[in-house]
Amino acid sequence: MNADRAQLPSRLDSARAVMGPLSIGAFVATDHATVRWLLDDEPKEATGVIVTETGLRPVTGHDFAGDPREVRERLGLDLAVVGVETSALPAAVGRVLGGRSLCDLTHLLAPLRSCLDEAALARVRFASRLASRAQTVFREGLAVGVSEAEVAAAVFEAVSRPHDAPAPIVDLMFGSRCALVGMPPTGKRLAAGETALLDFAPLIDGYWSDSCSTVVVAATPNQEIRRLHLAAMKALERAIALVEPGRTVGEIDRAVRDILAEAGYTCPHLTGHGVGLKQQDYPLFSPVSTAVLREGFVLAIEPGGYAEGFGIRVEHVMRVGAGGAELLTTHSLALV
Known part of the structure; x- marks a missing residue:
C-alpha cells in the first residue's frame, strides 16, 4: 500500500463536499486525472471511481457491461441525479446512466485536484x-x-x-x-x-x-x-x-x-x-x-x-x- 494513501481521506472529503450542496448521491469519476487523484494509482487497472456518501469504489469498463438497470442497481447508481465528468464520459457509462439526470462536476473538481497536497x-x-x-x-x-x-x-x-x-x-x-x-x-x-x-x-x-x-x-x-x-x-x-x-x-x-x-x-x-x-x-x-x-x-x-x-x-x-x-x-x- 502506498504510504501517500494517508492523504486520500481529504481528497475524498473534498469530492463529497462538492456533491452535497447539489444533492448528488453518487459521482462517477472517469477523467484519468480525477481517478488517479482519488485512488493514488491503486488499483492501477481502475479506469473509474464511484464516490458515494459512504464509500469509494474503483471500477473498470467491465463493471458497466450488461443490462443497464441491473448495472445501476449493482453499482448503486439507480438514482435520480448522478455526478459525472462530461468531457471524459465513456459511452458505456453513458449507456448505463441513460435516463438519469447527469450533473457535470468537471469545473468544480478541477480546482480541487489542482491544489496539490x-x-x-x-x-x-x-x-x-x-x-x-x-x-x-x-x-x-x-x-x-x-x-x-x-x-x-x-x-x-x-x-x-x-x-x-x-x-x-x-x-x-x-x-x-x-x-x-x-x-x-x-x-x-x-x-x-x-x-x-x-x-x-x-x-x-x-x-x-x-x-x-x-x-x-x-x-x-x-x-x-x-x-x-x-x-x-x-x-x-x-x-x-x-x-x-x-x-x-x-x-x-x-x-x-x-x-x-x-x-x-x-x-x-x-x-x-x-x-x-x-x-x-x-x-x-x-x-x-x-x-x-x-x-x-x-x-x-x-x-x-x-x-x-x-x-x-x-x-x-x-x-x-x-x-x-x-x-x-x-x-x-x-x-x-
Missing part, C-alpha cells in the same frame, strides 16, 4: 528538479555540428534513473525548426548563431513538471533574436510577479501578451497552464479566463514568440504560495 507536491518538486537538470545538460551539450538527436540522448541519459526512467514530453529544435513551436528531435545539426530550444516535461510517479529554455551558441545572437528573448524574459518576470492567491489567470495572460505585443510579437500557444496529474492541467491560461489562483496550485508559465527562421520560448514552474510564486524549476534562461 504535500504528497503530490513532493512528486512535482522531484520532477521539477529533473526538468532543471535536463535543461542544464541541454545547455552543456550544445556545440556547432551536434545534432538534435545527440543532445536529446545526452539529456535522457543524464536524468534517467535505473529501472525508473522519466516518461517525458520533449520538444527539441535547432534553427528554423524553432519557429515550428514544438517538434521532436531529428538529425538536424546546429550551426553557429542559430537558436536551440528544449521544452522538457518529465512525468514521475504520476505527476508532471515542465521547463523550457532557448540558447544561442558560438556566435553573438542577432538583434532580432536578442529583442525577442528580452521581451519573453520581461513577460515571464512580470507573470511571476503577478502570481498570488486571488489573481485571475486572465489578468496574468493579458500582461504576458501585452509585453510581447509591445515588441511586435504574438504568442500562438498557451502562455501558461497548471501542472500536476496532467501535463497541461487546470487552469489553462487565456486572456478571457476567469479562473482564480488558489494557494497550492502549481503553474508553468511559458511566454514565447516565433518568426521566420527562429523562435524563442522561456518557462519556469512555480507553486502558488500565500505570499506569491515559489519557483520549483531553477535552470538558467540566459540566451548565451
